[in-house]
Amino acid sequence: MVSAEARSVDSRAEQLNEEILIRRVREGEHELFYELVRPYERRIYAAALAILRNPSDAEDAAQDAVLKAFKNLRQFRAEARFSTWLIQITVNEARMRRRKDQTAMVDPIVESQDREGNYTPRDFADWREIPSETLERKEIREALARAVASLGEIYRDVFVLRDIEHLSIEETAKALGISTANVKTRLLRARLMLRDLLAPGLGGSWANKLSFAKGNKPW
Amino acid sequence: MVIDCEEVWREVSNYLEGESGPAMCAAIEDHLRGCKRCVAVVNGTRNIIRLYGEERIMEVRAGYSERLRHRLETSLPLRRGTLFGWMVAFAAAAMLLVAFEIGSSSAFTRPYLRSAHAQPAARAIPADLAVVVTDEAKIFHLPGCGVIHHRSTERTLTAAEAEREGYVPCVRCLRKYVNVTRSSYGTGAAGLPGDVPSNAPAQVLLFSHQ
Ligand SMILES: [Zn+2]
Ligand SMILES: [Zn+2]
Numbered sequence: 001m002v003s004a005e006a007r008s009v010d011s012r013a014e015q016l017n018e019e020i021l022i023r024r025v026r027e028g029e030h031e032l033f034y035e036l037v038r039p040y041e042r043r044i045y046a047a048a049l050a051i052l053r054n055p056s057d058a059e060d061a062a063q064d065a066v067l068k069a070f071k072n073l074r075q076f077r078a079e080a081r082f083s084t085w086l087i088q089i090t091v092n093e094a095r096m097r098r099r100k101d102q103t104a105m106v107d108p109i110v111e112s113q114d115r116e117g118n119y120t121p122r123d124f125a126d127w128r129e130i131p132s133e134t135l136e137r138k139e140i141r142e143a144l145a146r147a148v149a150s151l152g153e154i155y156r157d158v159f160v161l162r163d164i165e166h167l168s169i170e171e172t173a174k175a176l177g178i179s180t181a182n183v184k185t186r187l188l189r190a191r192l193m194l195r196d197l198l199a200p201g202l203g204g205s206w207a208n209k210l211s212f213a214k215g216n217k218p219w
Numbered sequence: 220m221v222i223d224c225e226e227v228w229r230e231v232s233n234y235l236e237g238e239s240g241p242a243m244c245a246a247i248e249d250h251l252r253g254c255k256r257c258v259a260v261v262n263g264t265r266n267i268i269r270l271y272g273e274e275r276i277m278e279v280r281a282g283y284s285e286r287l288r289h290r291l292e293t294s295l296p297l298r299r300g301t302l303f304g305w306m307v308a309f310a311a312a313a314m315l316l317v318a319f320e321i322g323s324s325s326a327f328t329r330p331y332l333r334s335a336h337a338q339p340a341a342r343a344i345p346a347d348l349a350v351v352v353t354d355e356a357k358i359f360h361l362p363g364c365g366v367i368h369h370r371s372t373e374r375t376l377t378a379a380e381a382e383r384e385g386y387v388p389c390v391r392c393l394r395k396y397v398n399v400t401r402s403s404y405g406t407g408a409a410g411l412p413g414d415v416p417s418n419a420p421a422q423v424l425l426f427s428h429q
Pocket of ligand 1: 223224225227250254256257
C-alpha cells in the first residue's frame with residue numbers, strides 16, 4: 001500500500017524531474033521535449049477528443065498543441081503545473097478548431113447557451129451504482145464518451161476540464177475565460193445531465209445488461 | 220436549517236466537492252435521511268464524477284504516441300550543433316554560388332564539376348529544388364511529404380529561397396541531404412569520398428546539381 005506521504009514524495013520527484021527537463025529543453029536539448037509531454041499525452045488527446053468529437057481532428061489538435069507548447073516553453077512559468085499549462089494550450093487549440101468548423105458551416109447548430117438556470121434532475125427513485133470495474137468493457141467506455149459528446153458545448157468543456165482532466169475550478173475558469181461561478185453552475189448541470197443520460201435502465205439501455213452492485217448507499 | 224429538494228440539487232456539486240459549509244452539509248444530510256429521490260441524485264452524481272475521473276476512460280487511437288513522437292522529431296528545430304553544421308554548409312554553398320557565377324561569366328567552359336574522381340556520394344540540396352513550407356514550422360519539405368501539416372498554408376518555393384527565409388530541411392523527406400551536410404561539415408571528412416581533395420567541400424556541394 002502506498003501512503004499519502006510516499007505519493008507526495010513521488011509527485012515532488014516528478015516535479016523536480018520536470019523542472020530539469022524543461023531547463024534542458026530550453027537550453028537546446030529539443031529531443032527531450034517528448035519526455036516532458038509523454039506523461040500527459042493521453043490527457044491532452046482526451047481533452048481534444050471531448051471538445052472536437054472526432055478522433056482524427058483530436059489527434060491533429062493534440063499534435064499542434066504540443067508544438068505550440070514547445071514554441072512557447074519560454075513563457076511557461078514554474079508556479080503553474082506543466083500539465084495544466086499543456087492542457088490549457090490543447091483546449092484552446094481544440095476550441096479554436098471547433099469555432100472554425102462552426103463558422104464554416106452554412107447552418108450552424110444553435111445551442112441554448114442562455115438557459116443556465118436550474119436543472120431538474122429526472123426522477124429516479126434509486127440509483128444503482130455503476131462500478132468502476134465495468135470500465136474494462138469497451139461498450140461502457142463508449143457509452144460514457146457518447147454521453148459527454150451529447151452535452152451542449154458550454155457544459156462539455158467545463159466537465160472535461162474539471163472532471164476528466166482534474167483541473168481546479170479556478171484553472172477551469174481561467175482556461176475557458178469564464179467566472180468561477182459560471183464554472184460551478186455549468187459543472188453542476190453537466191453532472192446532473194450525465195447522471196440522467198446514464199441512469200441504468202433508462203437513458204442507457206446498455207446498462208440493463210450489467211449486474212450492478214445493489215444497495216450501495218452511504219446513508 | 221431546513222432545505223427542500225431543489226436546494227439540494229443546486230448544492231449537490233459543491234457538497235460532493237466538500238465545498239459546502241458545515242451548516243449546509245448538515246442540512247443536506249438531514250434532508251437525505253428523509254428523501255429517497257435526493258439520495259438517488261447525490262449517489263448518481265457521485266458515481267458519475269468517479270467514473271469519468273478514471274484514467275481508463277481516456278482511450279487513444281492506435282499509433283497515437285508514435286505519430287506524436289514522429290511529428291516532434293520532424294518538426295522541432297535541429298539542435299544547435301547540427302544547426303551550426305547546417306549554417307556552415309549554407310555559407311559554403313553561398314560562396315560556391317558566387318564562385319560558380321564567376322566561373323561561368325569568364326567562359327570557363329570545362330566542366331570541372333564533373334571531374335572523373337568525384338563520385339556524387341554526397342549531395343547537397345539543389346538550390347532550385349522545388350520545396351514546400353507551411354505556417355506550422357520553420358521546415359521545408361519535398362511536396363507530398365507525409366509530415367506536412369496545415370496544408371492549407373502550404374507555399375512552394377525553391378530550396379534556396381526557403382533557406383533564405385530561415386527554413387531548415389525536413390529530416391524525413393530530405394534525409395539524404397541532411398545527412399550529407401552533417402557528416403561533411405559537422406564532424407570532419409567522414410562523409411567525403413576518399414579521392415576528393417581536402418579543400419573540396421565546395422565540390423561536394425556543387426556536385427549535387429544533378
Ligand atoms: Zn429531496
Ligand atoms: Zn518532410
